[in-house]
Amino acid sequence: MIENIKSPDDLKKLATDELKDLALELRETIIERVSINGGHLASNLGVVELTIALHYVFNSPIDKIVWDVGHQSYPHKLITGRYDRFPTIRKYKGISGFPKIDESIYDAFGTGHSSTSISAALGILEARDKRGENFKVIAVIGDGAMTSGLAFEGLNHAGHLKKDLIVVLNDNEMSISPNVGALSAYLNRILTGEFYQRFKKETKSFLESIPKLGGPVAKMAQKAEETLKGLFLPGILFEELGFNYIGPIDGHNIELLIETFRRIKGATAPTLIHVITKKGKGYEFAEKNPSIFHGVGPFELETGYSISDKNILSYSDVFGHALTELAERDRRIVAVSAAMREGTGLECFAEKYPDRFYDVGIAEPHAVTFAAGLATQGLRPVVAIYSTFLQRAYDEIIHDVCLQNLPVVFAIDRAGIVGEDGPTHNGLFDLSYLRHIPNIVVMAPKDAVELRAMLELALKHNGPSAIRYPRGKMSQQSTVSSQQSEIKIGKSEILMDGTDIAMFAIGNTVYPAISAAERLEEEGIRPTVINARFVKPIDQALLLRVASRIPRIITIEENVIAGGFGSALLECLNSMNMHSIRLKNLGIPDEFVEQGAQGILRKKYAIDEEGIYAAALSLIREPTYTME
Numbered sequence: 001m002i003e004n005i006k007s008p009d010d011l012k013k014l015a016t017d018e019l020k021d022l023a024l025e026l027r028e029t030i031i032e033r034v035s036i037n038g039g040h041l042a043s044n045l046g047v048v049e050l051t052i053a054l055h056y057v058f059n060s061p062i063d064k065i066v067w068d069v070g071h072q073s074y075p076h077k078l079i080t081g082r083y084d085r086f087p088t089i090r091k092y093k094g095i096s097g098f099p100k101i102d103e104s105i106y107d108a109f110g111t112g113h114s115s116t117s118i119s120a121a122l123g124i125l126e127a128r129d130k131r132g133e134n135f136k137v138i139a140v141i142g143d144g145a146m147t148s149g150l151a152f153e154g155l156n157h158a159g160h161l162k163k164d165l166i167v168v169l170n171d172n173e174m175s176i177s178p179n180v181g182a183l184s185a186y187l188n189r190i191l192t193g194e195f196y197q198r199f200k201k202e203t204k205s206f207l208e209s210i211p212k213l214g215g216p217v218a219k220m221a222q223k224a225e226e227t228l229k230g231l232f233l234p235g236i237l238f239e240e241l242g243f244n245y246i247g248p249i250d251g252h253n254i255e256l257l258i259e260t261f262r263r264i265k266g267a268t269a270p271t272l273i274h275v276i277t278k279k280g281k282g283y284e285f286a287e288k289n290p291s292i293f294h295g296v297g298p299f300e301l302e303t304g305y306s307i308s309d310k311n312i313l314s315y316s317d318v319f320g321h322a323l324t325e326l327a328e329r330d331r332r333i334v335a336v337s338a339a340m341r342e343g344t345g346l347e348c349f350a351e352k353y354p355d356r357f358y359d360v361g362i363a364e365p366h367a368v369t370f371a372a373g374l375a376t377q378g379l380r381p382v383v384a385i386y387s388t389f390l391q392r393a394y395d396e397i398i399h400d401v402c403l404q405n406l407p408v409v410f411a412i413d414r415a416g417i418v419g420e421d422g423p424t425h426n427g428l429f430d431l432s433y434l435r436h437i438p439n440i441v442v443m444a445p446k447d448a449v450e451l452r453a454m455l456e457l458a459l460k461h462n463g464p465s466a467i468r469y470p471r472g473k474m475s476q477q478s479t480v481s482s483q484q485s486e487i488k489i490g491k492s493e494i495l496m497d498g499t500d501i502a503m504f505a506i507g508n509t510v511y512p513a514i515s516a517a518e519r520l521e522e523e524g525i526r527p528t529v530i531n532a533r534f535v536k537p538i539d540q541a542l543l544l545r546v547a548s549r550i551p552r553i554i555t556i557e558e559n560v561i562a563g564g565f566g567s568a569l570l571e572c573l574n575s576m577n578m579h580s581i582r583l584k585n586l587g588i589p590d591e592f593v594e595q596g597a598q599g600i601l602r603k604k605y606a607i608d609e610e611g612i613y614a615a616a617l618s619l620i621r622e623p624t625y626t627m628e
Contacts, residue, residue, distance in 0.1 A: 001025055006081050008055040008106075019056065019254050023048045026075050027282040029086065031301065037090050038297040038420060039097050040071035042280035042290040043142070046172050046251075050140070050275055051075040053257035054168070057265060058136055064108035064124050068117035068141035068151075070098035070424075071295070072170070073107075080106035090420035092596030098424060112424020113389065114145040114362045118154030118167060125163050136166060136265065143171040144339055147361035152241075158270050159242020166264065167243065167272045170251065172279040172290075238272045247274025252281065291342055295421075308473065315451060315469040316413055320345030322452040323382060323411075324352055326459060332380040333459060336360065338367045344384035344413050364389050368396035368408070375406040380459050386414040387427025387468060394433060401464050402439045408465075409458045410434075415444070415468035416508065416558035417602060422595030428588050430468050431506075432563035435536040441465040441489055442536040444507030448474055450533070453487045461489065470508045470558065472598065490537035498526030501552040501616055504543075506532045506565045509556040509586075509607055516612035525620060535565045538572050547573060552619050553583045556612055558602075561587040584619050586612065 001018065002025040005011055014022065026048050034041045052075070054065055060080070067073045077095065078086060082104065088094025099107035109120045121139035128135060145151060146169060158165045235245025246264060249256055257275070264271050279294075280286025285304030286293035298307040327333040327349065334356045335349050341359050350357040360367045364385055371381035385393075390412060401408045415427040434442050441461060445451040451469055458465040485493055495510070496517050505513035510531045517527040528550060530542070547553065555566035566585030573581055586607050593601060602608040606615060 002029060002078060002083060005079055005083065008060050008079060011052065011055050011079060016255055016258070019052055023052060023254070024282075026052075026078055029078060029083075030074050031283050033086060033089060034074075034296065035299050035301045037087075038295075039090050040074070040295050041283070042286045042293040043072040043172075044074040045281050045283055045286055046277040046279045047072045047140075047170060048075050048281070049252045049254045049257060050168070050170060050277065051079060053254055053261055054138065054140070055079050056258055057261040058138060061105045061108070063136040063138065064121070065106075066109045066117045066121040066124070066137070066139045067099050067111055068139065068145045069114045070111035072140075072142070073097075073099050073111075076106070077104075080104055090422075090595055092594070092600050094595070096422055096595060097420065098422065110424075112422070113392065115141070115148035115150040117141045117145070118151055118158065118165075121167075122154055122158050122161070122163070122165055125165050126161070129163070136164070138166045138168060140168045140170060143169065143173050144362055147339070148363055149365065155238070155241045155243070162242065162269060164268050165270045166267070167270070169247070169272055169274045170277055171248065171274060172277045235272065235274060243270045243272040245272050245274065247272075248276045249274070251275035251277035295343075312473040313448065314345070314473050315448070315471075316343070316345030318345075318448045318451050318474070319384070319411055319413070319455065319469070320348050322455050324349045326456060327353055327356065330380065330459065331356075332378060334358065334374060334379050334381050336367050336371050336374075336381055336383045338362060338364045338385050338389065340384070340386065340389075340413075343386070344411065346384055364393040365396045368393040369400045371408045372396070372400040372404065372406050375401075375408050376404075380407060380409070382409040382411055382455075382459070384411040384413060386425070387412045387416075387430045388414065388418070388425050391429065391433065397434070397440075397464075398437055402437045405439045405463050407462055409455070410464070410466040411455070412466055412468040414471040416470045417593060417598050418471050419598045419601070420595050423592040426593045427468070428558070428560050428593060430466070431535050431557065431559040431565055432567075434466055435565075435568060436563065439463050440536065441534070442468070443534050444468050445533075446505075446507065446510035446531050450487070454533075457487055457489065468507065487533065490534050490539055492533050492539040492542050493531040494528065494542075495531055496527060496529040498528045499550060500526045501554065501620055502528040502530065502546045502550045503554045503556065503612065503616065504530045504532050504565075504569060505556040506535060507558065509558055509612075512602075512607070512609040513556055513612055515609040516616060519609075519613050520616055525616075527616065532565065535568060538568050540572050540576070543569065543572055544576055544578075547576075547578045547581050551581055553581055554612070554615055554619060555583070555585050555587075556607060557585075557587045558607060559587055560590070561585045562590060582619060582622065584615055586615055 001022050027045055030044050082095055085095050090097045096103055098112045099110055101107050101110050117139040118141060121137045125137040141151060238245045249260055260273060279290035299305060323335060335346055336358045337344055337346055338360055339362045341347060341350055360370060367383055371383045374381045412430055415430055418425045418427060434440060443454050445454050454467050458467060495514060503513045503517060513529050517529045520527050528546060555569050557565040564587055566587060588605055
């Protein structure tokens with residue numbers, strides 16, 4: 001059946017029983033493809049019936065459906081004409097794992113970060129009214145995303161405007177008993193019925209028309225209604241924000257979903273439908289471990305086991321174990337996560353020190369300011385957040401941590417090219433958005449040994465610090481626990497010492513730089529390779545020594561070039577009047593990096609071994625030494 005669904009119009013031709021069969025096909029297709037490509041599995045399996053019902057009742061793309069975060073949009077993509085391209089999902093030049101407005105007219109708003117749907121949908125709705133158009137706007141948001149302040153800012157504004165925004169709250173954390181579900185469905189049928197709505201409106205008008213007594217009596221009646229609903233339904237908070245609350249309803253009952261959406265389709269006031277779903281539904285391993293199957297790499301269908309080599313640690317693993325060990329010696333150490341306990345490697349810390357671990361939900365600004373408060377009382381908070389999500393707490397980093405020079409450690413996971421999740425998840429800006437903030441120390445390890453040493457150094461530092469490290473497994477080369485020089489703040493490490501060209505590499509670009517340098521040596525070129533370690537402060541003394549004897553310098557970073565590590569070196573050289581140096585910056589140009597395997601993208605932007613080698617040869621062959 002799924003092969004014949006080219007658009008939601010084809011969906012509307014099916015009977016209800018056929019929709020149930022389609023739901024099975026959608027699940028099978030998603031499970032099979034994610035087992036090959038990797039991606040978000042549990043969240044997509046949980047919204048299959050909900051997605052079918054939304055497209056069955058509403059008239060997309062005229063009606064606008066805005067998916068929050070977007071990691072549950074695979075069924076939506078399959079229903080809206082992308083079945084033939086679905087095998088390319090998350091692949092280089094393939095379709096995105098998230099909604100993108102330039103990919104399909106059915107993707108009303110591009111997403112990837114949490115809690116944006118209500119604000120975006122409200123903006124679309126207001127623009128609709130300004131243009132005198134007529135269509136419905138639906139925001140679909142999960143219970144996790146609803147923990148963010150941004151979601152409540154949108155709800156508050158929508159309730160104030162009193163427009164006909166529809167919000168679907170997809171709740172996969174709450175359980176719903178059959179009795180509560182039956183009572184809820186019964187009450188919702190009454191409360192959304194045409195007769196009840198007309199009776200309510202006419203009664204209110206009548207009561208308010210009574211001289212002197214009308215207003216207070218009408219308010220008493222409204223309070224009585226809210227109290228009655230509050231006894232049975234959990235939606236009083238949304239009612240107070242100005243929404244008509246419907247639910248909770250079974251999010252896997254297609255008939256009930258269709259009936260509910262049809263009833264509220266003509267609503268003229270803000271309406272919230274509370275839908276209960278099961279994350280991972282239809283795949284037993286995802287149902288049992290929804291957090292593990294939230295975002296996964298390729299896995300075996302029959303067992304659910306990952307295909308990747310579990311014997312090789314990731315940077316996240318190393319960080320989590322190191323922090324747990326350090327916390328045993330220092331009771332001041334606490335860890336803060338924004339709904340990413342597993343993703344940041346903090347499971348072991350949370351299990352061993354549950355009273356020192358804080359998962360604040362999808363609330364990055366709160367996480368940072370909360371950590372600042374902890375630090376004022378003598379604790380040593382470590383805030384572990386992905387690079388792309390830390391952007392959401394930029395003001396708090398400046399105002400609440402760095403301005404007060406508080407000892408908060410930022411463990412910045414997924415820094416650099418993340419890969420298949422694409423531009424919304426690539427962490428390519430943190431070196432630039434952090435290094436210009438006063439008081440903060442910014443560093444990046446080349447391997448596991450250095451990551452642990454930097455974490456220990458950061459926890460001893462009496463001020464803000466940030467350690468950024470990439471996504472994925474470490475290479476065998478970078479997992480060797482070799483001896484290394486002591487790490488001191490602002491001091492770099494010379495790994496190879498030559499005279500022809502100097503390579504300043506930071507973080508995970510160090511080993512590719514070494515490999516490129518070894519190839520240059522085979523051609524009689526003597527390179528210097530420096531593990532910079534610190535983006536702030538720069539090792540100015542070492543830079544001066546190197547620049548005084550080597551006129552050609554390359555900087556390598558997995559960050560945007562604008563304002564990044566290379567820019568920092570340029571500024572230092574300029575301040576030292578070193579104007580005769582020929583310098584080339586390797587990094588990400590002024591563009592958003594598309595989705596694709598990390599290796600493909602690093603090759604594209606010439607920050608892999610081959611790209612560094614070619615850039616070095618090119619620089620050596622250039623005859624002039626003027627600044628670029």
